[in-house]
Amino acid sequence: MDTPDRSKINTPLSQFEDSPVFKYISNLSPIEPVKSVHVTQTFNSYSFSSPPSVFTSPHGNCHKESRFLRRHNLLETSKPKVSSEDVNNVYSCEETPADSAQACHESSEQQENTAQKISVADASIEPCNENKNPNISIELPQVLKYNLGSPGYEPLLYGDEANSLLELPGNGKPASDVASVPEGSEKDSIEGEMHLPGLCQIEEAKVEGQDCGVDSLITEASDLLMFSPPEAFKGLNKQLNPSIELSNIMTVIPQFATNDGQQMHIGNAVASGSEHEIEDHPSESAAATGTSQRQDNLGNLALVTSNPSEKMDNKLVYVTHRGIRRRCLDFEMASVQRRNPADNSNTNSSTAKSEERNVSNEKQLLPTKHSGDSRRCVLPGIGLHLNALASLKDCKNIKIDTLSSGRQPNLLSSPSSVQLSPSQEHQLSLVPASVERDLEPLENEVQPGEDCTQSLVLVQMAGEDFQQNSPKKKRRKLEPAGEGESCKRCNCKKSKCLKLYCECFAAGVYCIEPCACRDCFNKPIHVETVLQTRQQIESRNPLAFAPKVIRSSDSVSEIGDDLNKTPASARHKRGCNCKKSSCLKKYCECYQGGVGCSVSCRCEGCKNTYGRKDGSVPSGLEAEPEEETEACEKGVVENASWKTETQNTEDHPDQSLATTPLPLSRSLLPLSFSSKGKPPRSFVTTISSSGLFVSQKLGKSNAPRSQHQPKCVKPLQTVPDDDSPVTCIKTSSPNGKRISSPNCDVGSSPTTRRGGRKLILQSISSFPSLTPHH
C-alpha cells in the first residue's frame, strides 16, 4: 500500500517544491511547536456560542456554526491562533526534526498531561522517544488509508476510529502507531523527514511518549494521503494541480485532524501555504477555524505528503500546493510564533489542555462524524453553502467558470458533490441540509458541525471566489445575471440580522462576508442568540420560517406543460398585500416567488403575470418575459433543484438527510435558487427544509426520503407540532409520503383551494425549523 502511494505523492510534490511558494515557505523560519490544539472543532457545535477558551480559535465556532447557518463564520473567526499555532507546530517540527522533536517532546510532555490524546497526528508525531517503530508510522498511513484509501471512503474514520487512533498516544497503535517513527535516523535521509519533523513536533506536543520514527510516519502519511484522495477531491484536483494533492490530503487529514486540534493546526500550517484560494478570503481564514482547519489539516497533510521527499527543514512543503496565499499569512504567524518558542511551549501546554477538551468534545460530538471525512467536510457546506450553492446553481455558469479557473476546486471539492456539475451543485446545496451529524457514516455525509463549517467554508470560498474581489459587487453582478441570489446577502443595518427582515436570517443561513450588514448577530458565533430569536419568532408564527411559497410537486411538470397552471400549483403562503406594484415587481412576494396571487392575497390592482387573485392568468404571462422567465426558471429551478436534490439525496442520502436532523442543520438549509437572483425565501425554505424534500421525494418516490432523511423526518415531525401546517405535514407522511391534506392547508390557502397542491403542506413544514428542538 504504502509504496504506491508514496510514488504518487512524490511526483506531485516535486512539482510544488519547485514552486516559489515552497521556497518561500521553506525560507520561513521554523516555528516552534506551540500548542496545537485547537481542536476546536469542536464540534460542539452549537453550543458554543462562546467558544470555550479551549478553542482559542474560533474554529470551534465554526463547527457549530456550520450547522446552522453557517455562512459567514469564517470571516469572523479568525484564523487566529489556531492556525498560527498549528502552523508553528508544524514548522517547528519540520525545521529540525531532531530539535523540533525534542522541543516537541518537551512541550508535549507538558502538554501531555493535559492533552495527550489528541489527534493521530499528534500521535504520529511523537518523535522520538521511543520510537522508532517504523511499523507504527506505517500504521498511521494505514489508518489514513482507510479513511482516504477507499475512494469511496465512506467509512472513514469516524470519530471513534479516529479517536482511537489518535488518542492513544502511546500504545495503541493508532495514534502511537502513527507517531512512532524513528526519529532521526530516517528523517534526514528520507523525504518524509520534513514532514516528520513537523509531525514529530505535533505529536510531541500532544503525545509524549511515543517515539516513533517520524520519518517513516511521514512518508507513510504521505502515502496515505496519496492514496486516499477522496474522489470528490480528485475531481477538484483535476482542476488544480497542486491543489489536487492537497485535496487528497485534505480528505485524509480531516479524518485525522478532525479529531484533534493538532491536526487542525497542522493543517493550518499547511493550509497557509496551500490554501491560496482560501487565503484570499478572509472568511476562509475564519473558516479555518472550523472548516478551515480541516482544510488546513488537509493542507498540512498535503505538505507532508507533498514534501515527503523534501526534508526540508521545516518549511514545509505544504505550501506546496495551493495554499499559497492565505497560508502565507498563517505562516507568517507561525513564524512569529516560532520566534517565541518559549511562548509557544507555554501556549502549547495550555493549548494542549484546551485541545484535550476539544478533543474530548469532538469525540463526543463528532465522534462518528468528524471523522471526518473530508468528504463531509467538503460537502457540508451547507448553510453558507447553501447560499453559495444556491448562487452556484443560479449562477452555475459563473461558478463553474470560476471553478474551472481553478481555485475553488478546493472548496468545492466536496467529495460527493465534488464536481461542478449542476447536480453536484445541488448536492452541495443539499449537503448542508443533510448535514447533520451523525447519522450515517456515510459516504458523503458531512458532519454536522464540521461539515457545515466546511460546507460553509466551501461555500464561502466558492462565494469568495466570486466575491473575493468584491463580494457584494460581484455578487450583485452575478445575481443579475443569473440569479445570483442564491447566495444571499443582506444589508441589514438595524435588525442585527435577527429578524425576518434579514434575508439571511429568514432563509435560515448565517450571514457571511458578502453581507453588508451591521452589528450582525446572525453568525455562528452567536448561535444561541440566533436560535433563541428564531424560536421566538416561530413561537409567534410557527410558519415564519416556512417557505412562503408553496408549490406542488406537480408544479414542475405543470410548468413544463402549462405555464398557466404553474402558478396555480404554487401559491404564496399568506398572500401578498401589494398596493402599488400591481404584483408585477419583486416587492410582491408572490411575484418574487414566481407564483400567482391567490385568494389569500389582499393585493390591489393585481396584475401578477403568474396568476391573479381571481384565478385568471394574464394572457400574457409573457408580459414580462424576463421576470416570467425568471419565475419560470425559479419554478423550474426549484423543481429541478428538488429533483436534483432528491436525486442527490438518493445518491447521497446523507446529504439530503443531513439537512436537518439537527436543529442547526435546518437553519442552514437555505437556499433556493429561485428567484432571480435571490432565492425566494420560500423556495429556499422549501428546498432546505427536509420536509420539503421529503414531500417532493415522496411525490416522486417515497423511498428516497425514508432513505435519506430519516432524520429529516424527525425534524419534520417535531416541527409540525406547532401549527397546523406543520402538523399536516407530519401527518402526512409518516411514511414519507406526502400528505396533502386539503385541510391542512397551511393555512393558507391557496393551496387548499386548489386541492391540487399536494406538496404544499409539506413544503411549509419544512423549513428551517430551527427547532428540532421540540
Add this chain to the structure above:
DNA sequence: GAGTTTGAAACT
C-alpha cells in the same frame, strides 16, 4: 452609489 419606493415584518 445615493436616494426613493415598496411592502413585509414588527410593534402598538
Add this chain to the structure above:
DNA sequence: CAGTTTCAAACTC
C-alpha cells in the same frame, strides 16, 4: 384584528 412604525429589499436615477 387593525393601524402604525420599522425595516430592508427592490427599484430608480
